Amino acid sequence: MEKPDGVTQYSMDAEKAVLRAVLGSSDAVADIVEILHPDDFYRPAHGLIYTTILDLYSRNEPHDHIAVAAELVKHEQLERAGGDEYLRAVAGGSSKRSDTWMRQAERVQAFAVLRRTREAAVHIEDMAVGGDAENIDQLADAAQAEIFAATVRCRTGLPPSYALGDILEGLLDExxxxxxxxxxxxxxxxxxxxxxxxxxxxxxxxxxxxxxxxxxxxxxxxxxxxxxxxxxxxxxxxxxxxxxxxxxxxxxxxxxxxxxxxxxxxxxxxxxxxxxxxxxxxxxxxxxxxxxxxxxxxxxxxxxxxxxxxxxxxxxxxxxxxxxxxxxxxxxxxxxxxxxxxxxxxxxxxxxxxxxxxxxxxxxxxxxxxxxxxxxxxxxxxxxxxxxxxxxxxxxxxxxxxxxxxxxxxxxxxxxxxxxxxxxxxxxxxxxxxxxxxxxx
Missing domain, CATH: 3.40.50.300 (P-loop containing nucleotide triphosphate hydrolases)
Structure with missing residues (x-):
């Protein structure tokens, strides 16, 4: 998606860097899954590759570019993901630094939030044009829900888990x-x-x-x-x-x-x-x-x-x-x-x-x-x-x-x-x- 002034609201380099990190690295998947959802990617092929990686990861199976390509072929989706050559190109030169892949993941997420916010604004404008004074409360609730849905993923990742020992410590303080x-x-x-x-x-x-x-x-x-x-x-x-x-x-x-x-x-x-x-x-x-x-x-x-x-x-x-x-x-x-x-x-x-x-x-x-x-x-x-x-x-x-x-x-x-x-x-x-x-x- 591009803004009216021609400035793009996506980064192909950031999306490829994220995929490069999660192809084969379980540590990268564990970090990035808390930030990114498949629909955060601007290019549908990238979202499909990411989804396939997560599926393999959840089954505790290898998820390097060879395994991902095989899984895509199995479901007849390799061409939709850009083909084997594109997958190999994305996987080349995998980054080993967590600060690099986290920074790129946050960049992908930020662009996704910008795109969703613009889409929400257009929808809210359409609702406002078609609304009237009798349904203003429903309109306000719907507008808040639209903006919340567009931005909620940039606020929190997965909910935290709490060690029982930490909980008991709070109980003792009580x-x-x-x-x-x-x-x-x-x-x-x-x-x-x-x-x-x-x-x-x-x-x-x-x-x-x-x-x-x-x-x-x-x-x-x-x-x-x-x-x-x-x-x-x-x-x-x-x-x-x-x-x-x-x-x-x-x-x-x-x-x-x-x-x-x-x-x-x-x-x-x-x-x-x-x-x-x-x-x-x-x-x-x-x-x-x-x-x-x-x-x-x-x-x-x-x-x-x-x-x-x-x-x-x-x-x-x-x-x-x-x-x-x-x-x-x-x-x-x-x-x-x-x-x-x-x-x-x-x-x-x-x-x-x-x-x-x-x-x-x-x-x-x-x-x-x-x-x-x-x-x-x-x-x-x-x-x-x-x-x-x-x-x-x-x-x-x-x-x-x-x-x-x-x-x-x-x-x-x-x-x-x-x-x-x-x-x-x-x-x-x-x-x-x-x-x-x-x-x-």
């Missing part, structure tokens, strides 16, 4: 750290149960309205960013950023939230706020309360912010307000299922825990004890399937004002993929917009 290597939640019993929130996990926090699920998630974010200086982010359609800042300052300074909302702060309130303001204002906590009405937007924001700040924790509040795209899938059930699946994949991709806030359906309110169960999750059972941890929040005093358990909340760990489930009781201090351990209430 034991030395007390078993908790995840992001701490700030709740003693919950951290003992889970070891913190771990990379790649999807954690679902669910409750009926007015149970404090957004407050609880803010607790987790505050503990990560303010108490432990770990970068964290909240993506919310539930709350507005000034309300979030009020809640955070109320919890941190122990200033009544209704005082802050009404603007009737006492001298003691001002003193408490001034004391906590420096630590809170410098904490690596990021808030996004607009511009992610679809999951496509959310995923793009998460990736960008993670690249900039190296996030350790992300929370999404709330799933029932989020659409997968501008147009829904077949049903809301399917849409929430796809969102939860993609959140789990995003957590694995970014290698950080992601918290998803969900609202429970009304089934719990039909039961005598009102306690929620996992099948009360709204819209989708797939949310339960994709989650690593599901925590249901329940407060008796939300239903009975005179409950003997006033001020208490149950964190019902209904699912824990890597450990036991349990019900953990904590104190709910709604006037300070926070949950705390019972021992410190």
């Amino acid at each position: 034991f030395d750290a007390g078993g908790q290597t995840g992001v701490p939640t700030g709740f003693t019993d919950l951290d003992l149960l889970t070891g913190g929130l771990h990379p790649g996990q999807l954690i679902v926090i669910a409750a009926r309205p007015a149970m404090g699920k957004s407050t609880f998630v803010l607790n987790l974010l505050r503990n990560a960013a303010i108490k432990n200086n770990l970068a964290a982010a909240l993506f919310t359609l539930e709350l507005e950023r000034l309300d979030i800042s009020r809640r955070i300052m109320s919890a941190e300074a122990r200033v009544a939230l209704h005082h802050m909302r009404a603007g009737i702060l006492t001298d003691d309130d001002w003193t408490r706020l001034a004391r906590r303001m420096p630590d809170v204002s410098t904490a690596p906590l990021f808030i996004q309360d607009t511009a992610y009405r679809t999951f496509t937007d959310l995923r793009a924001h998460c990736r960008r912010l993670h690249a900039q700040q190296r996030l350790r924790l992300i929370a999404v509040d709330a799933l029932h307000l989020l659409n997968y795209g501008t147009r829904q899938l077949g049903s809301r059930y399917e849409e929430i299922s796809e969102i939860s699946r993609c959140l789990k994949l995003l957590a694995k991709e970014l290698q950080i825990p992601i918290i998803a806030v969900s609202t429970l359906n009304r089934a719990a309110e039909q039961r005598v004890d009102k306690k929620p169960m996992m099948n009360d999750l709204r819209d989708s059972g797939a949310l339960e399937d994709n989650a690593d941890i599901v925590i249901l929040i329940h407060r008796e005093d939300a239903y009975e004002r005179d409950s003997p358990r006033a001020g208490e909340a149950d964190l019902i760990v209904a699912k824990h993929r890597d450990g036991p489930t349990a019900t953990i009781t904590v104190a709910y201090q709604g006037h300070y917009s926070r949950f705390v351990d019972m021992a410190t209430a």
Whole structure:
């Protein structure tokens, strides 16, 4: 392929140098197979020769030019590969230096990426010309997929293998750290149960309205960013950023939230706020309360912010307000299922825990004890399937004002993929917009 200005986007010399290296050298094949695929070669005959070499190598058979020619004759493909004379010419003067063949392989790969990127750009332009405002989300996803497919091979080779001894060494380091290597939640019993929130996990926090699920998630974010200086982010359609800042300052300074909302702060309130303001204002906590009405937007924001700040924790509040795209899938059930699946994949991709806030359906309110169960999750059972941890929040005093358990909340760990489930009781201090351990209430 040539660029419009006539500059070629391939190198015959580099392609021949690579073939020269792998003809007969198992070391060269082992190195280059991590970089090059047969379709990375511009000349089809070179791709065919390379494929034949890999086939012979995989069968642990000789793969010099004589063996390759015999294999091509066997499959009646020698002429397509340029003929015996061409194969002999390519094999002549084989290089023994690994740095030379690796450099040439990288050059072949780079040209292949350039060609695929141009092809992707042409395809994206065709899609854009034929698109409209109704399918912009599908177009954006398709465009990202095209560019990723065009460039992914230049980012990584074959996935690495890990020696068991190296893995065990990491396990021993975890034991030395007390078993908790995840992001701490700030709740003693919950951290003992889970070891913190771990990379790649999807954690679902669910409750009926007015149970404090957004407050609880803010607790987790505050503990990560303010108490432990770990970068964290909240993506919310539930709350507005000034309300979030009020809640955070109320919890941190122990200033009544209704005082802050009404603007009737006492001298003691001002003193408490001034004391906590420096630590809170410098904490690596990021808030996004607009511009992610679809999951496509959310995923793009998460990736960008993670690249900039190296996030350790992300929370999404709330799933029932989020659409997968501008147009829904077949049903809301399917849409929430796809969102939860993609959140789990995003957590694995970014290698950080992601918290998803969900609202429970009304089934719990039909039961005598009102306690929620996992099948009360709204819209989708797939949310339960994709989650690593599901925590249901329940407060008796939300239903009975005179409950003997006033001020208490149950964190019902209904699912824990890597450990036991349990019900953990904590104190709910709604006037300070926070949950705390019972021992410190």
